[in-house]
Amino acid sequence: MTPTRKHALMIDASRCIGCHSCAVACKMEHELPAGPRTVKVIQIGPLEADGPPMMRYETVTCFHCDRPACVSACPTGAMQKRPDGLVFSEPSLCIGCQTCAVACPFGIPELNPATGKIAKCDGCRERVDRGLWPACALKCPTGCLSYGAPLRVVQDLRMREAVTIARSIAVR
């Protein structure tokens, strides 16, 4: 039975070091070839604007939209949204037409050249159905990616910020 309880993947970009562990973990988990990048790490900068140079990394993966354009556009019904919110492409129905890739405003779906079908983040649905964390979050060496129930994830983010502020003003 498909679970209905929603989970959230938290991306704390301030902790991303551009190590690509998440990208490679995803490739291994889903046995993808070189080419499609279901998780991307994008380097921004260094930028110099009235101060020292700044550089950061952004981890980008499927947002699993509430109203996903890719699902509406898919002509075969391969692209689906589960009750728990995960958007995935069913390989047995996908014909590789890439209509979803055109429809997605974030350029997430990509063609898997090995299978001729769409490759995109499916939220590690088979792992989460077993109660496991998604592969990208589990391998992340810095805690940039973490996973849990939406309320708990938001609470975690608040706690992190509170601890950072509290420790920055505390005398060590």
Added chain:
Amino acid sequence: MVDYQPLNRIAGTRKGFDRQVYSVCQECTVGCGLAAFLQDDIIVDVQGVEQHPVSRGRLCARGVAFTQGLRHPRRITLPAARNTLSQSFEAAMNWEKALDLFAERLRRIRDRESVDALVIGCDPEAGLDFWLGARRFARLWGTPHVYHPWDSPDAKQSLPLKSPTAPCTRWADSACLLLVEADLAATHPVAFGWVLEAQNKGAKLIVVDNRFTATMSKADLALTIRPGSGNRFGLWLMKAILEENRQHAQAVADNFEPAPDWQAAYDALDWEGLEPSTGLSQGGLLNVSRFLAGMPSAFVITGKRLEHLPSHGIWLTLCTAMGWAVRPNSGWYPLESGLPRFNCDSDIELPAAESIPPPAGPFPYQPPDRQERDLAFKALIASGNCLADFFLPLRPQLKRAELVGFFGSFPNFTCDQSHALFPAAAWAERDGLCFSNDRALQWANRIVAPADACRSGLDFWSGLAQRFGWQEFFPWIKKNDRADQAGFYDWLLKRSPDTQGCELAQIRAADHLQSWPADPEKLVRRQPPMFASDSGRLQPALPPAEFGAQERPEAEDLFPLAYHSTRVVSRATDAGRWWPWAAELEDENAVQIHPDIAQILGIENGDEVVVAGPRGCIDGRAWLSRMVGRRVIWSPQRLDESRVLVHKKGQSGEDALNRLKADLA
């Protein structure tokens, strides 16, 4: 106080498996615990070990992608040989025949040439047992020329501490971390997690490097220095501290040899020399020294490359003068300092002293102003792709070599130059002891059987030694011609003064790891006298003569840009080039050029460019970025040059030089 409890990690695999093997990742020296899941002896999944004290379940891109190399179709899995480089290899020969042929040709060279005609290059990819076996074989042969990037040129001076430096897991409890030419985010991502944890606890992170790195992007204070000037930065920092009297007076009195004049050597330095030698301003340096002086504890973490440059001892002097060497959660942490002193060949009696020439000095990382050396070798045994890495300076001399043996896994430049191929077992295909950065001893179990005829480094050296009649010095060979790895490492542990008392059986039985030295009290007993000198005190490092004088590199007129190369996050060794997932992450041919310089030269992002120096050149693809300074070029490709000129393909070097000169004027 607000306390933070992270989300519960729920680890495991969804894939079907019939066997699970716990082992240790050996892609770098962090020593992350991993669990491999196998179905029909094929790895179907790799996960980190959640209970592992160093990695805590995390793995980096390399620690996940390594499985792609094991069953790669281009992998070398059978020995092969050829008489000349113009011939193709005669493949599908067995190890015995390949070793017989190679040993016969080696013997002919030995009979005819001096003992130093043999040079051995040990790449970390070949394994620790290859390096240690090479040292034994070389001692039996009589050649001093065995090189490995982890081999410290000043092992005795760099860490003359009675007790080893604190492990990297202690970084998390320090108030300040100073990283000098150590891009941990790229080279040791899992260990960098400890740095970020310290920062989350309020620690300040100061990063000093040759370009704006991923590590630097997380820094509270970042300084970009000239390539190769890390140790010089340390000397100027010492001057800044002494000038404002910010050193720890009691620590200086307790720990330094009584030499009242040593501070005067720093006083005599003229600040005029700071910018030409490091690229820093006096104000910027004073900022760092004042910042550091206010810290109750600090770790200074220095990159491996600094060990091969002059004045490396300044870091111990600095940490001692500031009192950090004796405080908890403080000290100097030179990267790769988790390796104990190996005593793997002293049981072999040396040939007559006069017949042994001295080693050629620091090889893996050449200082930019090095003198040309001529090793005059006739035989080379190389592993990995060392001729495209730390043995680059040997390439001009290759034509004199009569015999090159290659111990490796994939076709590369070194393989192309060889007469004999010996297929190497990957780390996942052999048992072995791991010495991690954290001074941890861990037993790494073999995950899968070696592909076809691949063998370990110790197998190679044992087989070769047998053919020279030196089998008594390699007693670990078993009836099936394979070496007993456990027997070898058990013997090794007992011979090192650092690891005496560490029992292999206990390490193998331990859940995760044990630290050396066996006596853990030594780690906390950090009281004076703490140095391994006769007096128990430290001789402070002094600035060398002529230090700070304005220097201008000879080649600057024709090659106005500095060249710098470092490793990238997705590849630690040459084998990583063959993992499709890793290969697509970063372009190994990328050439970083500052946008201002690119504009002057008419180069745009993605253009094919040539980077040329006095001795050689490389091709690459332009990556315009402010990660490099205005007059610095960076690429992951190694080039045996410190000064270069860059130009677009099709553009003449003269035109590029004229444009740059006009800009300078």
